[in-house]
Amino acid sequence: MDFSVKDFNLRLRTITLLEAGIAIVICLFLAGYIYDFIGFENDEFFSIIFDLCIMGFFAIACMGTRGFTKDVNEVFEFGNAFKIVALAIINFLFCTILVNLCASAGLVFKIASPSFLMAAGPGFTDPLTLFLGFIAAVFIAPIAEELLFRGVIFNRLKIRKGAPFAIVVSSIIFGSLHFYGGAPFLHVMTATVFGMLMCIFYMKYDNILMNITVHFLGNLLVYINDYTPLLSILTYDPFAEMTGLLCLFSVIFVPAYIIYYARKFNK
Numbered sequence: 001m002d003f004s005v006k007d008f009n010l011r012l013r014t015i016t017l018l019e020a021g022i023a024i025v026i027c028l029f030l031a032g033y034i035y036d037f038i039g040f041e042n043d044e045f046f047s048i049i050f051d052l053c054i055m056g057f058f059a060i061a062c063m064g065t066r067g068f069t070k071d072v073n074e075v076f077e078f079g080n081a082f083k084i085v086a087l088a089i090i091n092f093l094f095c096t097i098l099v100n101l102c103a104s105a106g107l108v109f110k111i112a113s114p115s116f117l118m119a120a121g122p123g124f125t126d127p128l129t130l131f132l133g134f135i136a137a138v139f140i141a142p143i144a145e146e147l148l149f150r151g152v153i154f155n156r157l158k159i160r161k162g163a164p165f166a167i168v169v170s171s172i173i174f175g176s177l178h179f180y181g182g183a184p185f186l187h188v189m190t191a192t193v194f195g196m197l198m199c200i201f202y203m204k205y206d207n208i209l210m211n212i213t214v215h216f217l218g219n220l221l222v223y224i225n226d227y228t229p230l231l232s233i234l235t236y237d238p239f240a241e242m243t244g245l246l247c248l249f250s251v252i253f254v255p256a257y258i259i260y261y262a263r264k265f266n267k
Helices: 008-014 017-036 045-060 068-073 078-106 127-161 163-177 184-205 207-229 240-265
Strands: none
Touching: 008 068, 008 127, 017 045, 017 127, 045 127, 045 240, 068 078, 068 207, 078 184, 078 207, 078 240, 127 163, 127 207, 163 184, 163 240, 184 207, 184 240
């Protein structure tokens, strides 16, 4: 990383894959040590510790940079806020349809619930584990994952191999690390699609905080879908027609969005 670069987003681009890899290994050992020292055996708790360590690495790597406040303000601009919410909802609907199509075609080996991502498996029957999983997935993972996968891995691959290669490879890596839950293959598939959308979104606005916000809302929608009837209600009258139109739009929009901008940014 180049500490002479003072812009926050530009500093992210100077973090190399080797530096990020070393940081991941160190964070794994550090998180394991803290986890063993505390003595609380819970996978979600370990995920929280590890992601906090990753966030600590980025806090050190981006120390002394400028532009963070500007990026925060951009997130709350009306136009940007609308795009953030819209993209989170559209991705959610697209992935829901994708999962339902796969399930109908018999392409799913194990489905624990009709939801598209974190199907409620045995590990989430414990209220404490459910709470820790919520904190990890909704509030902490979006920060650590966007900084690592879009801020470093995608950026470095784009510099070396170009935008289309970086979008596909970084998203596959991102998706493959989501092999868990009641329907792990579907989880990988939907996470990969989401990763591609996040790469495009990051290239368009060059603001990792906007990505983090979309990621936060997307994971929040998953939990709302899994553990409340709110989103299911939207499939019945008087909301059914509107929901159906939004689903149809998402099926057209997501592939077109990825293909169009991947080709555009490759020129």
